[in-house]
Amino acid sequence: MMLKRSLIIVLVAVIGLSVIINFIDILGYNVISIDTSVNGVEVKYFSSFFAPQRFKIVVQNVSGQVYPTTLSLYAWMPNGSIVELGRFLGKNGIVNISVTKIIDFLEEWYRYLVDRDNDPRLVKPGIIVLGAVHTPKGIYGVVKGIPLDMVKILRGASVEVKIVEKLTPNNLWYL
Amino acid sequence: MSKVKEFAKLAKTKATKVNNVVHIKRLFAIDEDRVGGSTPSPSSWPPGEMEDYCDTYCDEFGCTYYCFVWKLDEVYSSILNIGAPLVVAYIYDAVGGEYVKRVNDVMLAEYFEAKESAGIEIAFGIAASIKKSNGEISFSIPSFTMKLGGDSHVWLDYYKTFFEGIDFDNEAILAIGMKGDFAFAKYKLQYCYTFLFWWICTDTGEEANMTLARPVIKDNKIVPWDDVDRDPDDGIGITEEVFKYIKQNWKWSADHTEYGSIRVTVFTISKEINTHPLLSTSMAILPILLSEAPEALPFAMIASATVGLTKEEQSAMLVECYISIKSEYASNTYVWANYFYSPLQFEYKGNKYYVGALYVDALIGVA
Numbered sequence: 001m002m003l004k005r006s007l008i009i010v011l012v013a014v015i016g017l018s019v020i021i022n023f024i025d026i027l028g029y030n031v032i033s034i035d036t037s038v039n040g041v042e043v044k045y046f047s048s049f050f051a052p053q054r055f056k057i058v059v060q061n062v063s064g065q066v067y068p069t070t071l072s073l074y075a076w077m078p079n080g081s082i083v084e085l086g087r088f089l090g091k092n093g094i095v096n097i098s099v100t101k102i103i104d105f106l107e108e109w110y111r112y113l114v115d116r117d118n119d120p121r122l123v124k125p126g127i128i129v130l131g132a133v134h135t136p137k138g139i140y141g142v143v144k145g146i147p148l149d150m151v152k153i154l155r156g157a158s159v160e161v162k163i164v165e166k167l168t169p170n171n172l173w174y175l
Numbered sequence: 176m177s178k179v180k181e182f183a184k185l186a187k188t189k190a191t192k193v194n195n196v197v198h199i200k201r202l203f204a205i206d207e208d209r210v211g212g213s214t215p216s217p218s219s220w221p222p223g224e225m226e227d228y229c230d231t232y233c234d235e236f237g238c239t240y241y242c243f244v245w246k247l248d249e250v251y252s253s254i255l256n257i258g259a260p261l262v263v264a265y266i267y268d269a270v271g272g273e274y275v276k277r278v279n280d281v282m283l284a285e286y287f288e289a290k291e292s293a294g295i296e297i298a299f300g301i302a303a304s305i306k307k308s309n310g311e312i313s314f315s316i317p318s319f320t321m322k323l324g325g326d327s328h329v330w331l332d333y334y335k336t337f338f339e340g341i342d343f344d345n346e347a348i349l350a351i352g353m354k355g356d357f358a359f360a361k362y363k364l365q366y367c368y369t370f371l372f373w374w375i376c377t378d379t380g381e382e383a384n385m386t387l388a389r390p391v392i393k394d395n396k397i398v399p400w401d402d403v404d405r406d407p408d409d410g411i412g413i414t415e416e417v418f419k420y421i422k423q424n425w426k427w428s429a430d431h432t433e434y435g436s437i438r439v440t441v442f443t444i445s446k447e448i449n450t451h452p453l454l455s456t457s458m459a460i461l462p463i464l465l466s467e468a469p470e471a472l473p474f475a476m477i478a479s480a481t482v483g484l485t486k487e488e489q490s491a492m493l494v495e496c497y498i499s500i501k502s503e504y505a506s507n508t509y510v511w512a513n514y515f516y517s518p519l520q521f522e523y524k525g526n527k528y529y530v531g532a533l534y535v536d537a538l539i540g541v542a
Contacts (some may be wrong), residue, residue, distance in 0.1 A: 018518055037296060037485045038318040039524045063350070068229040072245040072362075076320060076387055080253040082360055086204030087244055089227055105222050116339055117394045122289075124322040128301070130245035130383060134229040141364075143383055145301040145318040166525070 030125040032157055040164050045157040055099040057161040066093025067135045075105040078112035088136045106150040121151045182366045195376035200369055202374040209492040244476050256391050258400035259349035259458040261285055262417050264496050265536040272345040277504040283351045284334035288495040291324040296486050300320050300386050300481035308361040308380030313372040315522040321389040333399035350406045350414045354391035357460050388480030420532050421459045425515035435505035437512050441494040444531035448516050451523055453483035455531045458493045470490040479530055496535045511538040
């Protein structure tokens, strides 16, 4: 009887604590802006007081289904070179990108623009995203250029990019 | 047999031409920013316990773990800080230049303003061609290399009036545009599979070729550029090369013929070829890129850099060519003008559009 009561108290405490943590997390979560100018792409900038800065890309089809997806990210640097920011895998369509790679790329752009008396808040250099979506019907392609707000990211904003692809025969590569 | 199965079978027979052997740890970047979490753990072995593969193909001989992954194959060309024409007028006649002398002036103008809070930004498009392994090529504008924003921020406000007798006195090609950086790169899709302790990657035959363009900006302005080619047939000069390529390879617009003066703008193009505001004008950078990378010719058709607005707003953008005849000849001297648009349509936002170029072929004639 005593054991049962203790278990219930522990259970209630655990549930209560997780509710409080979630609540605090929600309180600390603040959407700064959403950019939908690129076709089929939503770029959401947000701050999260209790979580480290992160950059993730979610690839899904129009009905919201997700599949194992590989993304290869490239950046066209101010000196003209095209550099690979990395190849990433998201087994459930959610691809976590190394935020330090993104920051390195944006910091170089920031310095370049400021050196030429430009306001970096006005310029949004893009990353080039090439992806392969592994569905039971075959391999679909994703090709996007996604401009990023460098000042928001360099100030610590996290980013969630949602790419909604129409998985049509046009971008089906392999059955 | 499906293509995926074909690849898997080839991998098993080891008859595949191996283009790339990657250590198993290196196929995917590790997200070093995350501690713990769902980051794939790439070093575990055997593959049955690995998390960093996309799919499995199994048959009676066992299972193959694989992923399709894109890789940068080659940067054909990357050039910085070069003038590229956005508005061009080729002024000529059929009588050795006598009628050209009747032109008073040619005014070329370019204006781009961002109104970010209204969703209007200046966007430089990526043009891509995807070549499938069956040889089929599709063309698209899969979005932007760069966007320029700000509110009521004028990024480019430049015009130049070219006077007959001062700036040109015979057939000539006149141009204004902007300083820009341009690149042309090829990416390959690879089939990667696990073999012992390695990922082995082979080319699939799928390629993506991309043209990248961005402006040179200084003091929060796009740096303008202009040029006069007074000898349009000597084969020298970027404006001549660009114009002649477009004239020979792109489609001709409907005829526009007016006595006294003629005005052709980006809106003329947008309306007539029924294209998106982002695609109604472009810089045909092909000869610039080809001079660096002649081997890129098979994909050269796409080498055009679109510049436009993310949302239609006539007050925020103007690209214009205005040609006027001296008043004493205005009643009997006409300008017969055509502009050009891409020979192929590009997919953008699920629809197919032509890309326009305000490159005006202006024949001066007398009735």
